[in-house]
Amino acid sequence: MSATITCPSTTFRAMGCQIELWLEADEVTAVAAFDAVEKLFAENERALSRFSPTSELSRLNGRSGEWTPVSDLLWDVLEEALIWAAETDGLFDPTCLNALEAAGYAVSFEAMAAAQVNGRSQTQYALTGQWSSIQLDPAHQAVYLPYGLRIDLGGIAKGYTAQQAVDLMSPWGACLVNAGGDLVAGAAPQNLPGWPVGIARPSADGNADNALSLWLENAALATSGIDYRRWQVNGRAAHHLIDPRSGLPAITDLLTATVWAAQAAEAEVRATTSLIMGQQRSLEFLENQPHLAAVLFNTEREMTLTTNVSRLAI
Amino acid sequence: MTTRNKSHRGQQFGSLKIAVATGSLAAALLGTQLLARQDAAAATAVSQQETLTIQVPADMPTTLNTSPAGLSGSGVSNQRQVTLDLQPIPQAAVPQINAAPSVVRMAPLTQTRSSR
Numbered sequence: 001m002s003a004t005i006t007c008p009s010t011t012f013r014a015m016g017c018q019i020e021l022w023l024e025a026d027e028v029t030a031v032a033a034f035d036a037v038e039k040l041f042a043e044n045e046r047a048l049s050r051f052s053p054t055s056e057l058s059r060l061n062g063r064s065g066e067w068t069p070v071s072d073l074l075w076d077v078l079e080e081a082l083i084w085a086a087e088t089d090g091l092f093d094p095t096c097l098n099a100l101e102a103a104g105y106a107v108s109f110e111a112m113a114a115a116q117v118n119g120r121s122q123t124q125y126a127l128t129g130q131w132s133s134i135q136l137d138p139a140h141q142a143v144y145l146p147y148g149l150r151i152d153l154g155g156i157a158k159g160y161t162a163q164q165a166v167d168l169m170s171p172w173g174a175c176l177v178n179a180g181g182d183l184v185a186g187a188a189p190q191n192l193p194g195w196p197v198g199i200a201r202p203s204a205d206g207n208a209d210n211a212l213s214l215w216l217e218n219a220a221l222a223t224s225g226i227d228y229r230r231w232q233v234n235g236r237a238a239h240h241l242i243d244p245r246s247g248l249p250a251i252t253d254l255l256t257a258t259v260w261a262a263q264a265a266e267a268e269v270r271a272t273t274s275l276i277m278g279q280q281r282s283l284e285f286l287e288n289q290p291h292l293a294a295v296l297f298n299t300e301r302e303m304t305l306t307t308n309v310s311r312l313a314i
Numbered sequence: 315m316t317t318r319n320k321s322h323r324g325q326q327f328g329s330l331k332i333a334v335a336t337g338s339l340a341a342a343l344l345g346t347q348l349l350a351r352q353d354a355a356a357a358t359a360v361s362q363q364e365t366l367t368i369q370v371p372a373d374m375p376t377t378l379n380t381s382p383a384g385l386s387g388s389g390v391s392n393q394r395q396v397t398l399d400l401q402p403i404p405q406a407a408v409p410q411i412n413a414a415p416s417v418v419r420m421a422p423l424t425q426t427r428s429s430r
Contacts, residue, residue, distance in 0.1 A: 004420060005420070016429075017429055022423065155429070158429075176424070181425075181426050181429050182429075183424065183426050192420075196421070196423055197422050197425060197426060198422035198426070199425065203427070208425065213421075222426065223427050223428050224428060225427070225429075226428075228427075228428050256427070256428055258426055314420075314422075
């Protein structure tokens with residue numbers, strides 16, 4: 001039996017990447033929903049981007065050493081990031097911004113590519129455990145960053161917004177969001193077990209073949225990788241995934257790690273930490289997590305699947 | 315003595331051969347009857363529940379006593395009724411071949427990959 005999905009879709013740019021939406025609804029409803037989601041991404045980017053000097057996040061980063069009241073959005077995303085930092089024993093660390101900029105990722109990736117910007121010297125920022133020094137005051141919804149500490153909410157902010165978009169569209173119908181390669185799905189389209197989605201092979205350019213296909217329903221699929229966003233620093237390869245233990249771009253035998261989870265934030269965090277841990281350790285960890293499924297590509301471009309992937313495969 | 319014994323044994327083996335041949339014939343007849351009954355059953359027959367009892371005359375011995383006493387005694391009896399209680403024979407039913415669950419094949423709508 002072959003099937004096709006014919007439902008309204010749209011695409012736009014936000015948060016430094018391409019956003020795609022699908023909604024199983026009539027055209028008029030879909031256009032209204034897409035408009036609301038596009039506004040949501042724009043608002044969240046204005047608040048959470050580290051590249052915009054006027055964003056709420058940049059203002060918070062500029063006020064380290066003092067208590068700063070924050071919006072509901074920044075509070076929620078920061079709180080989620082700190083929960084995952086604790087959950088991963090600091091392997092996921094939102095305080096990596098200084099290290100990331102030292103590695104050369106000081107402007108958006110598009111700007112880096114356009115200006116052929118290379119990184120500064122690889123100054124080493126010891127990050128271990130810095131996330132735990134951030135203080136939250138729920139009574140006043142205020143945040144205290146120790147002096148000089150700056151945070152980046154890049155991946156988790158994107159996943160959070162994609163999840164919000166699905167929550168926003170779901171009352172109208174089955175929906176799917178692709179936020180720069182991170183997928184979040186609502187209910188399955190009619191007569192299908194889920195949204196048919198592919199997992200890309202590592203690729204240094206814009207196009208990537210699908211290695212395999214999965215059904216995605218009420219779940220998220222996130223990929224972290226060093227196959228694309230990489231550059232040279234003093235003649236040495238660098239990338240955007242900082243290992244908090246060293247404060248430097250992670251030395252890993254993985255090119256990409258894709259993780260399936262019920263929520264976007266967990267998929268995003270597990271994909272990032274898998275890449276930092278490397279193939280053997282991440283496989284050992286992931287196989288013991290029955291609520292997760294993962295697809296890993298190592299530097300030899302060999303694919304490894306965790307056992308749970310077979311449940312989702314098309 | 316030796317000659318008489320050999321002659322007696324020869325007679326006994328002769329009887330035995332006849333008994334075996336008769337038994338084979340009876341078994342063949344029995345089998346034919348059973349096959350005929352099976353053929354009469356509907357093609358989609360399900361397994362029979364009742365036990366089928368067939369009484370056939372048998373000229374064969376029910377036991378073969380090879381002991382010296384048996385050989386010299388009346389171990390072979392003729393014209394006996396043998397009752398065979400046969401268990402129901404499982405009937406071949408028309409196999410119910412269910413169509414394989416339909417597999418939905420479709421190209422992925424989009425793909426997950428590292429941020430770009």
